[in-house]
Amino acid sequence: MATIASTEANETSGRARSRGLRSPLRAISYLQATPLLLILGFFFILPILTILVVSFWDYDFAGLYPDFLTMNYTDTLGSRVTWKTYLNTLKFTAMTWALTLVIGFWVAYFLAFHIRTTTMQMVLFLVCTVPFLTSNIIRMISWIPVLGRNGLVNSTLTELGIIPQPIEWLLYSDFAVVLALVHLNTLFMVTPIFNTLMRIDRALIEAARDCGASGWQVLWNVVLPLAKPGMAIGSIFVVTLVMADFSTVQVMSGGQSASVALMMKNQMSLLQYPAAAANAVVLLIVVLLMVAAILRVVDIRKEL
Amino acid sequence: MNHERRGKEFYVLAAFFALFVLFLYGPLSAVLMLSFQGPDGGLTFPLNGVSLHWFYNLFEKQAVGDFGASFRRSFTLGLMVMVVNVIVALLAGLAFRHRFRGSTALFYMTVASLVVPSIIISLGIGVVFQQFGLKLAWYSSGFGAHLTWTLPFGVLIMFAVFNRFSPAYEEAARDLGATAWQTFRHVVLPMIAPSLIGVGLFGFTLSYDEFARTLMTSGTYNTLPLEIYGMTTNVTTPVLYALGTVTTLFSFTIILAALAVILVLRRRQARTS
Numbered sequence: 001m002a003t004i005a006s007t008e009a010n011e012t013s014g015r016a017r018s019r020g021l022r023s024p025l026r027a028i029s030y031l032q033a034t035p036l037l038l039i040l041g042f043f044f045i046l047p048i049l050t051i052l053v054v055s056f057w058d059y060d061f062a063g064l065y066p067d068f069l070t071m072n073y074t075d076t077l078g079s080r081v082t083w084k085t086y087l088n089t090l091k092f093t094a095m096t097w098a099l100t101l102v103i104g105f106w107v108a109y110f111l112a113f114h115i116r117t118t119t120m121q122m123v124l125f126l127v128c129t130v131p132f133l134t135s136n137i138i139r140m141i142s143w144i145p146v147l148g149r150n151g152l153v154n155s156t157l158t159e160l161g162i163i164p165q166p167i168e169w170l171l172y173s174d175f176a177v178v179l180a181l182v183h184l185n186t187l188f189m190v191t192p193i194f195n196t197l198m199r200i201d202r203a204l205i206e207a208a209r210d211c212g213a214s215g216w217q218v219l220w221n222v223v224l225p226l227a228k229p230g231m232a233i234g235s236i237f238v239v240t241l242v243m244a245d246f247s248t249v250q251v252m253s254g255g256q257s258a259s260v261a262l263m264m265k266n267q268m269s270l271l272q273y274p275a276a277a278a279n280a281v282v283l284l285i286v287v288l289l290m291v292a293a294i295l296r297v298v299d300i301r302k303e304l
Numbered sequence: 305m306n307h308e309r310r311g312k313e314f315y316v317l318a319a320f321f322a323l324f325v326l327f328l329y330g331p332l333s334a335v336l337m338l339s340f341q342g343p344d345g346g347l348t349f350p351l352n353g354v355s356l357h358w359f360y361n362l363f364e365k366q367a368v369g370d371f372g373a374s375f376r377r378s379f380t381l382g383l384m385v386m387v388v389n390v391i392v393a394l395l396a397g398l399a400f401r402h403r404f405r406g407s408t409a410l411f412y413m414t415v416a417s418l419v420v421p422s423i424i425i426s427l428g429i430g431v432v433f434q435q436f437g438l439k440l441a442w443y444s445s446g447f448g449a450h451l452t453w454t455l456p457f458g459v460l461i462m463f464a465v466f467n468r469f470s471p472a473y474e475e476a477a478r479d480l481g482a483t484a485w486q487t488f489r490h491v492v493l494p495m496i497a498p499s500l501i502g503v504g505l506f507g508f509t510l511s512y513d514e515f516a517r518t519l520m521t522s523g524t525y526n527t528l529p530l531e532i533y534g535m536t537t538n539v540t541t542p543v544l545y546a547l548g549t550v551t552t553l554f555s556f557t558i559i560l561a562a563l564a565v566i567l568v569l570r571r572r573q574a575r576t577s
């Protein structure tokens with residue numbers, strides 16, 4: 001009886017899913033997925049393939065010439081500048097990643113475990129979120145009056161007599177770049193970690209306590225392992241965004257520091273598209289390898 | 305954990321959180337204050353009198369590029385992206401409720417669109433349009449470039465929403481004789497409406513602030529973020545802050561309006577159910 005009822009239910013739902021039409025169940029799914037496929041196909045897949053092709057082309061100041069040269073790659077990979085730039089970009093990425101991970105985890109942990117009402121949680125979460133929906137460039141610029149030679153930090157410190165003269169390296173330095181990158185990207189860590197922490201069964205923590213675990217032991221052996229997927233997703237965001245950053249590095253270092261994307265941007269402004277394309281392919285491979293490494297930790301499809 | 309008295313850990317973390325919020329909002333509020341700088345004031349504190357001088361300056365056409373026109377372009381583009389984002393993400397979300405051939409590939413393609421560096425997509429679309437002899441413009445190539453950034457967010461949100469969506473409601477509607485369209489229109493749509501507004505908000509604000517993907521794809525006319533980006537290198541007066549204040553207040557208004565609508569929808573749902 002039960003089996004008959006459930007087969008019937010399956011049949012009805014199957015029929016209705018195909019919107020009352022007798023067409024196969026999946027046809028409607030294809031139709032619904034088509035706009036996404038078309039948009040991503042034309043504006044994402046095609047451009048990537050084009051870059052791959054163009055990276056082997058020849059060029060001069062007048063235009064691009066179809067060819068099959070490995071010159072663009074040997075040029076970029078054979079240059080010391082490229083390697084130094086990659087090293088510099090990796091340095092920024094590593095520092096930003098470590099800082100956003102630590103800050104993001106504690107902020108998310110505080111929101112998830114120490115705020116008692118859902119309303120308050122949502123309000124505080126929104127307080128963290130809102131700045132991230134405003135302009136990145138404005139948020140970069142906003143450091144100028146704070147960190148500048150006569151900015152807030154310097155004038156306060158000199159007035160208090162802590163330092164004899166303004167610190168020069170606050171703005172337009174690697175310090176400023178990392179500070180701004182952390183400022184711009186921490187939410188990408190907070191959100192996924194908060195999301196995973198909220199889904200931890202509180203009974204697990206009670207159980208650990210009952211078994212005699214101290215606060216740190218609960219954190220280290222229960223909460224942290226369960227937060228890993230969120231940390232992985234956050235890391236993917238932060239790593240890919242920072243690896244490809246050019247504006248923060250340019251604005252906050254005052255043009256004194258370089259990143260891979262900034263190098264590409266300069267090549268583009270000189271219309272050296274094939275050279276930029278070769279760089280793009282190398283950068284893409286590096287970024288995808290980093291993502292693949294992070295994905296070994298977590299299956300994101302399960303986490304949504 | 306929730307039932308105990310608040311210990312030292314709470315206060316330490318609360319202080320940390322407060323510092324984080326100060327870190328987020330402190331610099332922004334400095335910009336806000338300095339945009340009211342007097343006519344003789346500079347880019348840093350102290351305030352040299354209080355005036356609306358730099359706001360007037362902003363709206364004089366010759367002073368700083370063409371702020372009004374670039375704002376209109378960014379606003380229109382944001383609306384276009386918002387509408388397409390909601391529709392396409394909703395359809396894709398519905399499609400992903402069932403496994404179909406290539407659904408995993410399409411899903412990973414969507415995620416990849418988020419992960420691939422913006423500047424690479426920007427360069428790629430620029431070269432594609434050039435090679436096909438198409439005209440680069442903010443409403444064609446720029447529009448597409450923005451969608452590659454906003455759609456993954458939209459699709460992932462819808463994916464998460466439908467993962468938690470119980471089919472029981474639809475089955476109940478069907479048992480009561482509703483057609484597929486009626487089920488969607490009167491049962492599914494009202495339930496996911498708040499999320500759709502979220503998707504729309506993301507679409508608009510991400511597009512309105514986007515510039516890495518617009519860099520090579522906007523054609524002749526700049527969008528607002530590109531205009532501001534250009535200004536960072538050559539404008540050395542507080543008019544930059546005035547512009548920052550205006551765009552930030554605009555973003556805040558949009559966000560608050562969307563949140564208000566979401567709240568109202570939630571309330572109405574709570575009342576009817």
